[in-house]
Amino acid sequence: MNDPRPLAVVITGAGSGIGLRAARQLAERGHRVFALCRDRRRGEDALARINASAREPARLVLADLAELDGLDAVAASVVRHVDHLDVVIHNAANFDQTLREPRYTAAGHELIWVTNHLGPFRLTAALSGLLRAAPRPKVVTVASKGLVTMPRIRIRFDHLDGTGWYSPTRAYYHSKLAQVMFSLELASRTAGRVDVTCVRVPAVRLDADRLAGMPRLLRVLYAPKNRLAASPEDLAATYVRVTEDGEGRADGAVRGVYVDERGRPVNVPAFARDPAARERLWAVTQAAAGNPSWAW
Numbered sequence: 001m002n003d004p005r006p007l008a009v010v011i012t013g014a015g016s017g018i019g020l021r022a023a024r025q026l027a028e029r030g031h032r033v034f035a036l037c038r039d040r041r042r043g044e045d046a047l048a049r050i051n052a053s054a055r056e057p058a059r060l061v062l063a064d065l066a067e068l069d070g071l072d073a074v075a076a077s078v079v080r081h082v083d084h085l086d087v088v089i090h091n092a093a094n095f096d097q098t099l100r101e102p103r104y105t106a107a108g109h110e111l112i113w114v115t116n117h118l119g120p121f122r123l124t125a126a127l128s129g130l131l132r133a134a135p136r137p138k139v140v141t142v143a144s145k146g147l148v149t150m151p152r153i154r155i156r157f158d159h160l161d162g163t164g165w166y167s168p169t170r171a172y173y174h175s176k177l178a179q180v181m182f183s184l185e186l187a188s189r190t191a192g193r194v195d196v197t198c199v200r201v202p203a204v205r206l207d208a209d210r211l212a213g214m215p216r217l218l219r220v221l222y223a224p225k226n227r228l229a230a231s232p233e234d235l236a237a238t239y240v241r242v243t244e245d246g247e248g249r250a251d252g253a254v255r256g257v258y259v260d261e262r263g264r265p266v267n268v269p270a271f272a273r274d275p276a277a278r279e280r281l282w283a284v285t286q287a288a289a290g291n292p293s294w295a296w
């Protein structure tokens with residue numbers, strides 16, 4: 001594959017799974033990677049693995065997406081090192097099935113909703129000035145193929161934080177539906193100025209230490225899925241492809257906002273097709289995320 005233009009890339013959840021492999025592949029290809037992790041020790045371990053084969057050493061930035069008020073400082077620590085940002089990849093997510101009851105942050109947000117939706121929204125706003133300074137800025141979000149099994153899923157505008165309908169699985173897919181809608185709405189609000197891609201990730205093998213930390217019953221349930229699942233390296237290659245899309249790669253363009261692991265357009269969940277619902281979600285998210293300013 002040809003050498004791409006070096007890009008400045010922020011990726012969340014770079015300490016494990018797909019995010020770790022994507023950070024490593026991006027740094028190997030000469031991109032300037034900001035590896036966002038929430039835990040210093042795990043982050044430093046991950047950074048050593050990322051930089052073992054890096055052409056351009058990545059930087060670790062500590063970021064907890066559930067702590068919205070800390071995300072401006074996260075963006076500020078990226079600003080110290082670059083004058084523009086080409087790509088932000090919102091890979092991190094909470095899909096902890098042991099959260100049988102909703103858990104709330106000190107600011108009152110349900111943990112899965114804030115980590116998987118409000119956090120990426122607020123971080124995008126915080127980075128929007130840097131992104132605007134790039135020649136071809138890109139925002140990449142991550143949804144889940146599991147959404148196809150839930151044709152009736154909708155945004156629970158009545159109780160966004162889960163009251164009355166919560167299960168960890170429902171909360172997870174609710175937040176992923178929100179990511180699809182955020183991506184479509186951002187693409188429409190920034191038409192021609194920002195490339196937005198939401199990658200629909202299929203079942204992917206989890207890291208062994210992730211599995212080992214699960215209760216026995218969950219480990220048993222995950223075992224067959226893990227055997228059949230795609231490798232995190234393959235999905236990381238998808239993120240790299242999306243990151244470098246438009247930079248003269250030979251393997252064809254990523255076609256559309258909502259795409260599968262090969263960059264092919266896929267059907268948007270029914271609820272996400274409603275422009276009024278997307279606008280409404282944007283408005284309530286903007287308020288819940290603390291009314292951040294946007295550079296576009």
Ligand SMILES: NC(=O)c1ccc[n+]([C@@H]2O[C@H](COP(=O)([O-])OP(=O)(O)OC[C@H]3O[C@@H](n4cnc5c(N)ncnc54)[C@H](OP(=O)(O)O)[C@@H]3O)[C@@H](O)[C@H]2O)c1
Binds near residue numbers: 013066145
């Ligand atoms: N694996 C699958 O089968 C599958 C299927 C569909 C979609 N996906 C999506 O693919 C993406 C990557 O998942 P993965 O398979 O690579 O799993 P993973 O290894 O568990 O990665 C998730 C990452 O998110 C981070 N994270 C969780 N809460 C966070 C917070 N509050 N602040 C910052 N970071 C946080 C985790 O960091 P810690 O190490 O600190 O916990 C971890 O590095 C996710 O968006 C997931 O929803 C995965």
